[in-house]
Amino acid sequence: MSSRPLSEIGLIEGITTTRAIRRYTDEPVSDQDLAAILFAATRAPSGSNRQPWRFMVLRDDPTSREAKRLLGDVAVRIWELKRRRDGYDQGSGRRADSPKSRMAGVMQSFAEHLASAPVVILPCYLRYREPSHFEGASIFPCCQNLLLAARARGLGGVMTGFQAGCEAELHALLGIPDEIVISAAIPIGHPRGSHGPVRRRPLEEFVYESHWGQTPAWAVDPPGTRHTSAGPPGHRARLEGEPTR
Ligand SMILES: Cc1cc2nc3c(=O)[nH]c(=O)nc-3n(C[C@H](O)[C@H](O)[C@H](O)COP(=O)(O)O)c2cc1C
Numbered sequence: 001m002s003s004r005p006l007s008e009i010g011l012i013e014g015i016t017t018t019r020a021i022r023r024y025t026d027e028p029v030s031d032q033d034l035a036a037i038l039f040a041a042t043r044a045p046s047g048s049n050r051q052p053w054r055f056m057v058l059r060d061d062p063t064s065r066e067a068k069r070l071l072g073d074v075a076v077r078i079w080e081l082k083r084r085r086d087g088y089d090q091g092s093g094r095r096a097d098s099p100k101s102r103m104a105g106v107m108q109s110f111a112e113h114l115a116s117a118p119v120v121i122l123p124c125y126l127r128y129r130e131p132s133h134f135e136g137a138s139i140f141p142c143c144q145n146l147l148l149a150a151r152a153r154g155l156g157g158v159m160t161g162f163q164a165g166c167e168a169e170l171h172a173l174l175g176i177p178d179e180i181v182i183s184a185a186i187p188i189g190h191p192r193g194s195h196g197p198v199r200r201r202p203l204e205e206f207v208y209e210s211h212w213g214q215t216p217a218w219a220v221d222p223p224g225t226r227h228t229s230a231g232p233p234g235h236r237a238r239l240e241g242e243p244t245r
Contacts (some may be wrong), residue, residue, distance in 0.1 A: 020112035021156025024189025040149030072115030074165030084131035117187035158187035199228035
Protein backbone atom coordinates (compact mmCIF):
# COMPACT_ATOMS: atom_id res chain seq x y z
CA MET A 1 0.00 0.00 0.00
CA SER A 2 2.67 2.49 1.02
CA SER A 3 4.59 1.79 -2.20
CA ARG A 4 1.69 3.04 -4.36
CA PRO A 5 2.13 6.46 -5.98
CA LEU A 6 0.98 9.03 -3.47
CA SER A 7 -1.23 10.67 -6.06
CA GLU A 8 -3.39 7.52 -6.03
CA ILE A 9 -4.09 7.70 -2.32
CA GLY A 10 -7.47 9.20 -1.51
CA LEU A 11 -8.38 11.18 1.56
CA ILE A 12 -9.98 8.33 3.50
CA GLU A 13 -7.18 5.93 2.64
CA GLY A 14 -4.66 8.53 3.79
CA ILE A 15 -6.52 9.03 7.06
CA THR A 16 -6.82 5.31 7.74
CA THR A 17 -3.17 4.53 6.97
CA THR A 18 -1.30 7.36 8.68
CA ARG A 19 0.59 5.64 11.49
CA ALA A 20 2.71 7.13 14.25
CA ILE A 21 6.17 7.08 12.63
CA ARG A 22 9.02 7.12 15.18
CA ARG A 23 12.03 6.01 13.11
CA TYR A 24 13.56 8.15 10.37
CA THR A 25 16.31 7.89 7.82
CA ASP A 26 19.06 10.54 7.81
CA GLU A 27 17.64 12.12 4.64
CA PRO A 28 16.87 15.80 5.30
CA VAL A 29 13.34 17.11 4.88
CA SER A 30 13.28 19.58 2.00
CA ASP A 31 12.09 23.18 2.23
CA GLN A 32 9.37 22.30 -0.31
CA ASP A 33 8.08 19.44 1.85
CA LEU A 34 8.08 21.64 4.93
CA ALA A 35 6.23 24.41 3.13
CA ALA A 36 3.65 21.92 1.81
CA ILE A 37 2.93 20.27 5.14
CA LEU A 38 2.78 23.57 7.01
CA PHE A 39 0.48 24.95 4.34
CA ALA A 40 -1.83 21.97 4.95
CA ALA A 41 -1.53 22.50 8.71
CA THR A 42 -2.62 26.11 8.41
CA ARG A 43 -5.73 25.14 6.41
CA ALA A 44 -7.21 23.69 9.62
CA PRO A 45 -10.32 25.14 11.23
CA SER A 46 -10.15 27.32 14.35
CA GLY A 47 -12.67 29.21 16.47
CA SER A 48 -13.84 32.34 14.60
CA ASN A 49 -11.11 31.52 12.10
CA ARG A 50 -8.60 33.22 14.44
CA GLN A 51 -5.80 30.94 13.20
CA PRO A 52 -4.10 31.15 16.61
CA TRP A 53 -1.21 28.89 15.60
CA ARG A 54 2.48 29.49 15.03
CA PHE A 55 5.03 26.82 14.12
CA MET A 56 8.60 26.69 15.39
CA VAL A 57 10.61 24.54 13.01
CA LEU A 58 13.73 22.94 14.49
CA ARG A 59 16.25 21.64 11.99
CA ASP A 60 20.03 21.71 12.19
CA ASP A 61 21.30 25.10 13.40
CA PRO A 62 22.92 25.17 16.88
CA THR A 63 19.83 26.62 18.64
CA SER A 64 17.54 24.03 17.06
CA ARG A 65 19.97 21.26 17.93
CA GLU A 66 19.95 22.42 21.55
CA ALA A 67 16.13 22.54 21.58
CA LYS A 68 15.98 19.02 20.13
CA ARG A 69 18.46 17.86 22.76
CA LEU A 70 16.19 19.23 25.52
CA LEU A 71 13.24 17.36 24.02
CA GLY A 72 15.32 14.19 23.63
CA ASP A 73 16.33 14.29 27.29
CA VAL A 74 12.68 14.59 28.31
CA ALA A 75 11.76 11.72 25.99
CA VAL A 76 14.36 9.44 27.59
CA ARG A 77 13.17 10.33 31.11
CA ILE A 78 9.49 9.85 30.28
CA TRP A 79 10.08 6.58 28.47
CA GLU A 80 12.06 5.17 31.41
CA LEU A 81 9.13 5.93 33.72
CA LYS A 82 6.53 4.57 31.28
CA ARG A 83 8.54 1.42 30.61
CA ARG A 84 8.50 0.60 34.31
CA ARG A 85 4.97 1.84 35.08
CA ASP A 86 3.31 0.04 32.16
CA GLY A 87 5.28 -3.20 32.68
CA TYR A 88 6.92 -3.32 29.25
CA ASP A 89 9.50 -5.80 30.57
CA GLN A 90 6.93 -8.05 32.27
CA GLY A 91 4.90 -10.96 30.88
CA SER A 92 5.25 -11.24 27.10
CA GLY A 93 7.71 -8.33 27.31
CA ARG A 94 10.32 -10.89 28.42
CA ARG A 95 10.17 -12.54 24.98
CA ALA A 96 12.29 -10.61 22.51
CA ASP A 97 9.94 -11.36 19.57
CA SER A 98 6.67 -10.31 21.26
CA PRO A 99 4.77 -7.21 20.02
CA LYS A 100 5.28 -5.70 23.48
CA SER A 101 9.07 -6.10 23.29
CA ARG A 102 9.14 -4.77 19.75
CA MET A 103 7.14 -1.71 20.83
CA ALA A 104 9.51 -1.19 23.76
CA GLY A 105 12.46 -1.38 21.35
CA VAL A 106 10.90 1.21 19.03
CA MET A 107 10.12 3.54 21.95
CA GLN A 108 13.61 3.19 23.44
CA SER A 109 15.26 3.95 20.14
CA PHE A 110 12.80 6.80 19.46
CA ALA A 111 13.62 8.47 22.78
CA GLU A 112 17.36 7.99 22.30
CA HIS A 113 17.31 9.37 18.75
CA LEU A 114 14.76 12.16 19.05
CA ALA A 115 17.50 14.77 19.27
CA SER A 116 18.70 13.73 15.82
CA ALA A 117 15.30 13.63 14.10
CA PRO A 118 15.62 15.58 10.82
CA VAL A 119 12.94 18.07 11.89
CA VAL A 120 10.92 18.72 15.02
CA ILE A 121 7.95 21.04 14.68
CA LEU A 122 6.53 22.81 17.72
CA PRO A 123 2.92 23.81 17.04
CA CYS A 124 2.36 26.85 19.27
CA TYR A 125 -0.95 28.28 20.39
CA LEU A 126 -1.50 32.00 20.74
CA ARG A 127 -3.71 32.09 23.84
CA TYR A 128 -6.25 34.87 23.53
CA ARG A 129 -8.47 34.15 26.53
CA GLU A 130 -8.50 32.26 29.82
CA PRO A 131 -7.37 28.65 29.39
CA SER A 132 -10.29 26.30 28.75
CA HIS A 133 -10.71 22.65 27.90
CA PHE A 134 -11.89 23.72 24.45
CA GLU A 135 -8.80 25.66 23.38
CA GLY A 136 -7.09 22.54 22.04
CA ALA A 137 -9.81 22.45 19.39
CA SER A 138 -8.12 25.42 17.70
CA ILE A 139 -4.63 23.90 17.58
CA PHE A 140 -4.85 20.10 17.38
CA PRO A 141 -6.75 19.88 14.08
CA CYS A 142 -3.77 21.61 12.44
CA CYS A 143 -1.43 19.03 13.98
CA GLN A 144 -3.39 16.19 12.39
CA ASN A 145 -3.47 18.04 9.04
CA LEU A 146 0.29 18.34 9.33
CA LEU A 147 0.74 14.60 9.92
CA LEU A 148 -1.60 13.69 7.07
CA ALA A 149 0.19 16.05 4.69
CA ALA A 150 3.53 14.59 5.78
CA ARG A 151 2.20 11.14 4.91
CA ALA A 152 1.04 12.41 1.50
CA ARG A 153 4.59 13.68 0.81
CA GLY A 154 6.18 10.32 1.74
CA LEU A 155 7.20 11.56 5.18
CA GLY A 156 6.06 10.52 8.64
CA GLY A 157 5.90 11.84 12.15
CA VAL A 158 4.26 11.50 15.50
CA MET A 159 2.44 13.73 17.92
CA THR A 160 4.26 13.92 21.26
CA GLY A 161 3.91 15.82 24.51
CA PHE A 162 7.63 16.02 25.31
CA GLN A 163 7.57 19.84 25.19
CA ALA A 164 5.69 19.81 28.50
CA GLY A 165 8.81 18.54 30.26
CA CYS A 166 11.01 21.45 29.12
CA GLU A 167 8.57 24.22 28.27
CA ALA A 168 10.31 26.99 30.23
CA GLU A 169 13.70 26.08 28.73
CA LEU A 170 12.24 26.05 25.21
CA HIS A 171 10.59 29.44 25.75
CA ALA A 172 13.89 30.92 26.92
CA LEU A 173 16.07 29.26 24.29
CA LEU A 174 13.80 30.01 21.33
CA GLY A 175 12.61 33.46 22.45
CA ILE A 176 8.97 32.36 22.59
CA PRO A 177 6.74 34.95 24.31
CA ASP A 178 5.06 34.00 27.61
CA GLU A 179 1.52 34.09 26.25
CA ILE A 180 2.33 31.42 23.70
CA VAL A 181 1.63 27.80 24.66
CA ILE A 182 3.81 25.16 23.05
CA SER A 183 1.12 22.59 22.32
CA ALA A 184 3.11 19.62 21.02
CA ALA A 185 6.44 18.45 19.66
CA ILE A 186 6.16 16.65 16.33
CA PRO A 187 9.26 15.01 14.86
CA ILE A 188 9.08 14.57 11.09
CA GLY A 189 11.32 12.63 8.74
CA HIS A 190 11.53 10.09 5.97
CA PRO A 191 10.18 6.89 7.50
CA ARG A 192 12.42 3.97 8.23
CA GLY A 193 9.63 1.42 7.88
CA SER A 194 6.27 2.34 6.50
CA HIS A 195 2.79 3.60 7.10
CA GLY A 196 -0.05 1.08 6.99
CA PRO A 197 -3.58 0.49 8.23
CA VAL A 198 -4.04 1.98 11.68
CA ARG A 199 -5.63 -0.38 14.17
CA ARG A 200 -8.19 0.75 16.71
CA ARG A 201 -11.09 -0.79 18.65
CA PRO A 202 -14.22 -1.73 16.67
CA LEU A 203 -16.52 1.14 15.76
CA GLU A 204 -19.37 -0.48 17.68
CA GLU A 205 -17.50 0.15 20.93
CA PHE A 206 -17.33 3.87 20.28
CA VAL A 207 -20.70 4.90 18.85
CA TYR A 208 -23.98 5.28 20.68
CA GLU A 209 -27.24 6.54 19.28
CA SER A 210 -30.01 8.25 21.22
CA HIS A 211 -28.90 6.88 24.59
CA TRP A 212 -25.51 6.25 26.21
CA GLY A 213 -24.52 2.60 25.75
CA GLN A 214 -26.96 1.99 22.87
CA THR A 215 -24.92 0.89 19.87
CA PRO A 216 -26.68 1.38 16.53
CA ALA A 217 -26.72 -1.55 14.11
CA TRP A 218 -25.06 0.59 11.40
CA ALA A 219 -21.91 1.25 13.46
CA VAL A 220 -19.76 -1.44 11.86
CA ASP A 221 -16.21 -1.40 10.50
CA PRO A 222 -15.53 -2.03 6.82
CA PRO A 223 -14.99 -5.75 6.10
CA GLY A 224 -11.50 -6.97 6.93
CA THR A 225 -10.75 -4.27 9.51
CA ARG A 226 -8.24 -5.44 12.11
CA HIS A 227 -8.36 -4.20 15.68
CA THR A 228 -6.09 -3.55 18.60
CA SER A 229 -6.53 -2.94 22.29
CA ALA A 230 -6.85 0.61 23.64
CA GLY A 231 -4.10 2.15 25.73
CA PRO A 232 -1.24 0.65 27.73
CA PRO A 233 -1.57 -2.57 29.80
CA GLY A 234 -3.92 -2.16 32.77
CA HIS A 235 -5.47 1.02 31.36
CA ARG A 236 -9.23 1.38 31.92
CA ALA A 237 -10.58 1.53 28.38
CA ARG A 238 -14.27 1.55 29.35
CA LEU A 239 -16.46 3.09 31.98
CA GLU A 240 -18.10 0.92 34.59
CA GLY A 241 -21.21 -0.64 32.99
CA GLU A 242 -20.26 0.15 29.38
CA PRO A 243 -21.09 -2.69 27.02
CA THR A 244 -18.18 -5.02 26.18
CA ARG A 245 -18.03 -7.15 23.07
C1 LIG B 1 -2.22 13.80 22.59
C2 LIG B 1 -1.19 12.78 22.10
C3 LIG B 1 -0.01 12.66 22.79
C4 LIG B 1 0.96 11.74 22.37
N1 LIG B 1 2.15 11.68 23.03
C5 LIG B 1 3.09 10.84 22.61
C6 LIG B 1 4.37 10.86 23.23
O1 LIG B 1 4.62 11.66 24.14
N2 LIG B 1 5.31 9.98 22.78
C7 LIG B 1 5.05 9.14 21.74
O2 LIG B 1 5.94 8.38 21.36
N3 LIG B 1 3.85 9.11 21.11
C8 LIG B 1 2.88 9.95 21.52
N4 LIG B 1 1.67 9.97 20.88
C9 LIG B 1 1.42 9.07 19.74
C10 LIG B 1 0.45 7.93 20.10
O3 LIG B 1 1.11 6.99 20.90
C11 LIG B 1 -0.02 7.30 18.79
O4 LIG B 1 -0.71 8.30 18.07
C12 LIG B 1 -0.95 6.13 19.04
O5 LIG B 1 -0.27 5.11 19.71
C13 LIG B 1 -1.52 5.57 17.75
O6 LIG B 1 -0.47 5.13 16.92
P1 LIG B 1 -0.80 4.51 15.47
O7 LIG B 1 -1.59 5.56 14.73
O8 LIG B 1 0.52 4.19 14.83
O9 LIG B 1 -1.64 3.29 15.72
C14 LIG B 1 0.69 10.90 21.26
C15 LIG B 1 -0.51 11.06 20.54
C16 LIG B 1 -1.42 12.01 20.94
C17 LIG B 1 -2.69 12.20 20.12
